[in-house]
Amino acid sequence: MIILWKIIFDGKDFQKVVTPDEPLRQGFVKIKPIFYSVCGTDKSIVSGKWFSRPIALGHEISGYVVEGSGTDMKGERLEKGDYVALYPNYYCGECIECKYGNYNACRNKRMIGVREDGGLSEYMIVEPKFLLKLPKDMREELGPLVEPTAVGVHALKKFSDPRRRLVIIGLGGTGSLAYETAHLLGFSDVTAVEKSDKKLKIARELGLKVFHSLTEAIDDEPINILDTVGDEKSVAEIESAMDRIPAGSEIVITGLGSDILKFHRDVLIRRELTVKGSIIYNPSDFIEASRLLYTHQREYLRLVTKVEDRLSNLNELKSLILDDSNIKTVIRIQ
Ligand SMILES: [Zn+2]
Numbered sequence: 001m002i003i004l005w006k007i008i009f010d011g012k013d014f015q016k017v018v019t020p021d022e023p024l025r026q027g028f029v030k031i032k033p034i035f036y037s038v039c040g041t042d043k044s045i046v047s048g049k050w051f052s053r054p055i056a057l058g059h060e061i062s063g064y065v066v067e068g069s070g071t072d073m074k075g076e077r078l079e080k081g082d083y084v085a086l087y088p089n090y091y092c093g094e095c096i097e098c099k100y101g102n103y104n105a106c107r108n109k110r111m112i113g114v115r116e117d118g119g120l121s122e123y124m125i126v127e128p129k130f131l132l133k134l135p136k137d138m139r140e141e142l143g144p145l146v147e148p149t150a151v152g153v154h155a156l157k158k159f160s161d162p163r164r165r166l167v168i169i170g171l172g173g174t175g176s177l178a179y180e181t182a183h184l185l186g187f188s189d190v191t192a193v194e195k196s197d198k199k200l201k202i203a204r205e206l207g208l209k210v211f212h213s214l215t216e217a218i219d220d221e222p223i224n225i226l227d228t229v230g231d232e233k234s235v236a237e238i239e240s241a242m243d244r245i246p247a248g249s250e251i252v253i254t255g256l257g258s259d260i261l262k263f264h265r266d267v268l269i270r271r272e273l274t275v276k277g278s279i280i281y282n283p284s285d286f287i288e289a290s291r292l293l294y295t296h297q298r299e300y301l302r303l304v305t306k307v308e309d310r311l312s313n314l315n316e317l318k319s320l321i322l323d324d325s326n327i328k329t330v331i332r333i334q
C-alpha cells in the first residue's frame with residue numbers, strides 16, 4: 001500500500017499525518033498541490049474563531065494534474081502535466097439554487113479546505129469540473145490567487161455604476177486583490193479603508209490610495225462601498241458613516257461574520273441606499289479571475305509575498321498564517 005501525507009490542523013497545532021493512497025475513481029483526476037495562499041478564513045480557523053474539526057487546510061490551491069483526465073470547468077481537456085487552480089466550493093448541481101445557476105449559494109455546498117480536507121496534502125482527488133486549467137506561461141505562484149480574486153470579481157459585478165468612486169473596506173487578501181481587479185473592471189476611482197497601521201503602511205508603500213476610516217474616504221457624490229471584512233468592526237464602520245453616505249450609494253458586503261447588521265430604517269429609505277450581499281463566486285467569475293490574473297501578472301504579483309519551503313517546519317506554519325505583515329502570502333507546498 002502506498003502511504004501519503006496530509007498536514008492536519010487539530011485546533012492547536014499542525015501535524016503531518018499519513019493516509020493510505022486512494023485508488024483513482026472513474027471521472028476524477030489526481031492533482032499534486034503546489035501552491036497554497038493564506039486567507040482570512042485560514043486565520044480565523046487557526047486562531048480558533050472558526051475551528052470546527054481537524055482537517056487539512058488549503059482552499060486557495062493550485063497544482064499539477066498527475067493522473068487521470070477529463071474536462072475542466074471551462075470545457076478544456078485536462079491531461080497529466082496541466083497546471084490547474086482548485087475551485088474549492090463543490091456545488092451539487094441538483095438543488096434549487098444550483099438549478100437557477102446560483103452555485104455559490106448551493107444548499108449542499110462542500111467547502112474544501114474549510115470544512116473538509118484541503119490542499120495541504122501530497123495529492124488531492126478532484127472532479128475535473130472543479131478545476132480550471134491555467135496557461136503554461138502564467139507565473140506558478142499566481143495559481144492559488146484565482147480563488148480569492150474570483151471573490152472580488154463576483155462582488156464588484158454587483159455595483160450598477162463603475163464610474164462612481166469605489167471604497168473598499170479592508171486590505172486583507174480579498175480586499176487588496178479586489179483593489180487591483182476593480183481597476184481592470186473599469187472602476188476608475190478606487191480607494192481603500194484599512195484600520196491596521198501595519199497594513200496601511202504596506203499598502204501606501206505599494207502606491208494604493210488608502211484611508212484610516214470610511215468617513216475620511218467619502219465625499220458628496222454617490223459612491224460604491226465594498227466591505228470585504230464583514231466583522232463587527234467593518235460593520236460598525238459603515239454604521240458610523242451611515243448618515244454621511246450620499247443618497248443613491250450602493251453597499252456590497254462580502255465578508256462573513258456572525259454579527260447583526262443594524263441600519264436606521266429612515267437613513268436607508270430616505271437616502272435610497274442599496275445594500276447587497278455577495279457570497280464567493282460562480283464558475284464564470286472564476287474563469288474571469290484567471291483571465292485577469294494572466295493578462296495582468298505584474299500588477300497582481302506585487303501583492304504577493306512568496307514563501308518557499310516553509311512546510312518543512314510545521315512549528316512556523318501557524319505564525320506564518322497569523323502574520324499580517326504581508327498582503328498575500330503564498331506558500332510552496334512541495
Ligand atoms: Zn479564501
Ligand SMILES: [Zn+2]
Pocket residue numbers: 091092093094095096097098106107108109
Ligand atoms: Zn446545489
